[in-house]
């Protein structure tokens with residue numbers, strides 16, 4: 001296990017003839033960095049983007065506070081069997097661990113490359129979409145979509161930037177705070193009388209469904225949108241919070257659930273970078289007026 005260490009995926013072999021599209025993926029949790037470049041597969045003689053498993057390389061699995069090392073290993077194995085490789089852990093109870101190694105079997109490389117992120121914010125910082133996995137709808141929640149229904153939207157976003165699939169702790173699931181960072185909430189339809197899958201089993205189903213959808217998926221043309229990253233949105237929220245505090249709208253002694261509500265509201269919108277910029281410009285103008 002290495003802690004937010006360098007990325008050796010740039011050495012990864014290019015699978016097929018490159019199309020004119022390259023992407024950059026951050027090397028560290030929460031920090032953009034040098035890069036993996038990869039390419040949509042294109043059939044010879046055509047310049048239409050073809051669905052390619054390489055899109056899966058832009059989808060990371062984030063395990064929030066996993067308790068059982070065996071599940072971490074089994075999740076690494078589940079990912080590798082479906083063509084995924086980017087595993088991130090947030091505050092695992094035990095890692096590295098022999099049981100995780102044993103259950104990873106042939107996916108020890110995925111486990112060894114797993115990044116240990118200090119917080120959910122770090123694990124999601126550079127992503128354009130975070131997808132929270134939950135068996136149940138919850139208070140103040142986004143709409144809960146089925147994984148199959150959400151898969152095309154997840155892949156479309158992955159064509160534009162890094163995407164995270166976020167899974168919760170074995171006993172408690174995702175906290176409301178963790179879920180609040182996710183723009184999509186997804187469930188794996190299961191027996192209504194007992195719908196809680198084992199953590200690694202949920203990772204397996206998620207990776208299978210996305211890999212299966214990717215086989216018949218045509219990515220959108222690049223450059224249409226410039227999506228805000230998770231970090232851009234966090235900075236907007238921090239700006240909003242300070243402006244509301246300064247104006248007296250938000251009482252820091254009694255904040256209630258205002259910021260949580262605002263985070264959820266923004267998480268639903270899929271903001272573009274230019275929109276974050278003008279919202280922050282607006283807040284800046286209000287602040288300037290308050291200073292006078």
Ligand code: SAH
Nearest residue numbers: 133134135167168170173187188196197202
């Ligand atoms: N007891 C917990 C479930 C934990 S299972 C609860 O009630 O929330 C561990 C993780 O696996 C969950 O946090 C979720 O991310 C994922 N998971 C399990 N079953 C799922 C399902 N049916 N749909 C989506 N995610 C599921």
